[in-house]
Amino acid sequence: MAPLKALQWATLMLAQLPFTALATETQAVLQPPNDPGSERSLATSQRRLRGRFLHITDLHPDDHYKPHTSTQENIACHRGHGPAGVYGAETSDCDSPMSLVNATLAWVREHLRDEVDFVVWTGDSARHDSDEEIPRHNNDILSMNRRIADAFVDTFSDETGLVVPVVPTFGNNDIYPHNILMPGPNDILRTYSSIWKPFIPEAQRHSFEFGGWFYVEVIPHKLAVFSLNTMYFFDRNAGIDDCVHPSEPGYKHFEWLLVQLDSLRSRGMKAILMGHVPPARTSGKQLWDETCWQKYTLWMHQYRDVIVSSLFGHMNIDHFLLQDAKEIDMALIQASAESQFSVRETMDEELSIQSSAGYLKELRDDWAKLPSPVALEQGADRSKKRGRGKKGKDKWAERFQLSLISPSVVPNYFPSLRVFEYNITGLEDNPTWVDTAREIQLNEEEVSHQDEIPDVGELKRRQTADLEIEKKKKKKKNKGKGPKPPKDPHLRLPEPPAKGTSPGPAYRPQTLTLLGFTQYYANLTYINNDLGGSGGDDDDDDNDKASSRGWNPGKHKGKTPKHDKPQPREFRFEVEYSTFDDKIYGLDDLTVKSFVRLAHRIGQASKKTEESFVQDNSLDDDDDEVDEHEDEYDVVDDDDDSDSEMYDESAKRGKKKKHKNKKKARKTWLHFLKHAFVSTKSKDELEDL
Template identity: 50%
Template sequence: MPGLAAWLQIQVALALSRGVVASPLVADSLQRSLQLQDDSQESQRADPQSRKLHGRFLHITDFHPDELYKPHTSTEDGIACHRGHGMAGTFGAEKTDCDSPFALVDATLKWVEDNVKDTIDFVVWTGDTARHDSDEEHPRTDKTVLDSNREVANKMIKTFSSDDGKLDIPIIPTFGNNDFLPHNIMYAGPNRWLTAYADIWGRFIPEEQRHAFEFGGWFHVDVIPGKLTVFSLNTMYFFDRNAAVDGCAQPSEPGFKHMEWLRVQLELMRQTGVKAILIGHVPPARTESKKNWDETCWQRYTLWLQKYRDVVVASLYGHMNIDHFLLGDTKEINLSMGASQAGVSGRPTDKDSGFSAQSKEDYLQELRDSWADLPHSAIQALDDMAKTEKRDEMRAEKKHKKHKKKDKLDKVGGKYAERYQLSLVSPSVVPNYFPTLRVFEYNVTGLEGATLWQDKSHSLHGASPTGVGVIHNDDEKHDHNDDTYDDDDDDDDDDDEHSSLELRSIQTDKHRKKKHKGKKGKHAPKDPNLVIPADPPQDALPGPAYYPQQFTLTGYTQYFANLTHINNDHAGAHADAGAGADTDADAQKNNDVGGSKWRDGNHGGKKPGHSPARPRRFEFEVEYSTFADKPFQLDDLTVRNYLRLAYHMGKPRGHAVGESIMDGDEEGGGGGGFGFGFGDGGGEVEGDEVDVEIEKKKKKKKKHKKHGKHGKKKKKTHGKNMAWLRWLSYAFVRTVSMEDLEEL
């Protein structure tokens, strides 16, 4: 312990000498982290284990509760299920842009309490717990935003507490871009919003983390003390649409301070042998049309994750409402750019996130296009390696192919694909499609005697309904520190002091270093404010995100609530005479995945089939599971598995990956468990050789079909990438027909 204390004091001195912050934030954070470690050791000695680890946790995001929502009101733009007559259901208006009724919040948490609570170790809750500003007759106020968050926080506390009032498991919340006013705009802390949420989330924020939270809205929770920590990132300071801040390059910016805090904390995790899960609201999406983060923040974050890949287990986000994942490429790190060079993305300024239904379609297609550019030879080598591991081939054969495979695998960062980083984005509770929940599972091997988290909050009552959490709604719209906001893009004095950085990231790149000897970027940048973390120790295993081990995510189960069935309003629904109700299928498609900015569910003129409402029993059901569903039978959620999945979904239209998804053929599960025949050469891009084995399978399948049941025609899948279509269906929570998806 003396060695660790000395290291911490050195880190504090270095951080303060660089002028990271004008307050003792970093020093306090480090000292409190050390105190927490001592507390956990004391807890282990004093407290008996009253529960066990399950190796599962819940991710829930984007409730968007609306206190004004009324069943059977209009879903039209500007009305937002607040008044009028229409098809708004009891538990929400699915496939529309209306927000959630509190009935949906209550039903969701009741289902979680009955079906999930007793089998999970912690909860991550990634923000947006207030309604949108969708109704000009009822504008949002400070009070309504905070009251909404306070009410849901109290409901969460009640759901996950035992009879004595103590929380059974930790809950880790984070800010969404609608959890304050104006939406998207959060000024540097300390500010009134951080003070308010320090009260609302008082039961969730460890006492030793309160100073960090009140300073910048970031904190972490030791969900398994001394073993696993969850970091709650305040992505509002990275968010490109937050006009009150300016990226992460300048020391005066809260984004810079946040990144420095994260870097120091991850170094502490490395030194103490603790692993970390990162959570936030706005994911680091970075495509041609969708750049969520300021570029300087994306650059530092990507560098941090690359350097601390031995520490970080996973990165989890919400905000986007659609189910998908992101692959960050460390080859795109270029720390030579300053804040002014990052520029603005020029995205449209539509509803809160600039993410209309049409732009979602474009965004997903851009992701697919980027996946198609992944190095084919390296992915093929990963496929071959997966098949080899599955079939347990002889060691001699592996050795024979080793050198050739190594050269190919260097393109993706070695056999564990350490060039890339994975972000998992969960769909929302708010029923823009259907309400969803996600339960992750992770490896807890060797943790049988681990210390368990205990509720040590200073008070055992829920978040207070009044008090410091209340912000009075008056004409003062800005905080005392708002004069630090400068909208001019002229703060680029340090731009020329940056030099390009070429990562020496992985051991498999040693031969590449020789090729680049003497080139620029070999040494650390000149900018004194940029600290490049050290690489993982050379004798360290790849981290849990890359190599299966303790804390590696092994999979997840995605749940959804079919509100069309549950609300029970469409049975017998009818249109008013002369109302011009649009029942055209194309119009419905446009409403689902394209068309206008506001999605009304294509309910124009319709009336519900029952009045009063007769909803069915509310329950979630399994949408898919990465353990069992054929398209996602991943052995685990490591980066290399997602890299293979992404590449095979990115194959161009006209080169089918396989027919097994639609046909239900159990033989299509080659290639390491994807169920697409990924490792069998199916659907390769033009010019690639097709494995003879897959050709045999196709012939066998064709022969089998000839003798199938009479009168039953299988849907032809030639020329379609069925992996992509199935994944796209999940992206929209199975609310869009396969026929419509094929036209995207």
């Protein structure tokens, strides 16, 4: 890196450190679109924390969509005659009509705006390039994103202005050409800085224009939501290479993230990470460059005391991912990208139902290899044949990290929204985002004066220098202990939680822990009222045979609308399911431990489950202790009739338990698939998949 560029980058990184009260306040909030001089800006907000937030993703609005047109490939609900409904063509690859986008945001404004504390909006707010007669252009993409951003401002504003912070990120279809984003600064990032001006804190505009990343303190001094630019991790982005070369934007992104998370840790704050493309990585396929996945997993593990959760979109299917810290390869993180690693196929950008099923089966097969949650808590690595393995209890499953992936508004299945609930114990009277935003706005001219920047920057440089001196002392003191210094002289690795630190909100229930979510969906088969049937489990149609590759015309292919003119029913979202009362999932909360238990149970439905795992992990998830007869299996003497009888009886019990667990696992697996496809598939169809 050239000296000048290195200095510019260092200055940029330091500019994000909120060491002073001034910097902290300017970074803490967004700028609501009020007139700074108006009397209403002086008013104190009556809003209080509700302990809920909204995740909305992948709207894919298409202003060329026309009802009663064909869902066939290269037509995309733009022409011809076919089953496209007023509010969208569910289960097809057609994009969202503007009627669906408008109705969704209107429903959110009426039912959710005053019930949520903030909004996570994970991108793809433009249509796909799926019609050769109407190709996408850059101006069209940016114009639509501006329309949608304005609609979000309207949705989450009242007569006083914006009252709910919205944290956006862009998806792979929000740029032109799609998937390709060159390193910043560039025109795309500058344009989105303008489009998202109401959402990006003033103090972070320069950072955003440099790399497309920023964060918002959605609960001032308590919780920040980080908008990650996953386009710099995305394996299909031909404009970048990896996350290990200092010249790459992915490398710089992780440097920035490290600085910010260090700062939050020192302030006693927590963070939610969000982005568009998730870190999906199965045994055969993945979405991120491997070096980026490695760094992300390390960062998540080292900041497990700070990070509450991570949320993504892009894939349209409702599911979750577990990253395993045991798969971290420091050679890939510390050295150049020439290091060897297992090659996985790049995952298809758009997943059909069949390819989605294949991907989910790969997840299930990978989960089959998870250690028993009970064994994990007991401190025995029981994946080793008959061995006790290392003693090292993982009561809170801190070895793993969790990524939650929400289904989309675009009706590749049924349009969906997700509302999370989180623990606000002790925060009931905490100032809200809008309170702090208005306070900052009143002092906007004073706190944004450019003459203050050199003083703030100098203080940050001094404190950073002191921090580096302390780290050098610590390294010298611990010389000869732990891993060798990184090969990359520029690389700075995150520190783990301080010794004795309690598990963070992602692992142990406490303030800011995610308690659960409610999944909403709009049953378009019923609402469009064009083709009969109620949709979901009650609509088992022979035409619902999606191709395993390419375009999906949807379950209504070949059908003719029963009305000459559309006669839709009233649009609404309804509850598809809630983790609070889903008895099959049985999630006590959304901690990592809860999902490790769920994943392990699903994994036992895998046909590839090895016998050793079946034996060693055959304990019910509800068991509190290891099987009391386990030691007896290890000391059986064939010459002793009593021991032999005891073994036979124990074997029978083990076989019965194994059968019971397999049945339970299969039921959970089918339930998982049902939700993955947002209740658009019947049980028989899920069995066929």
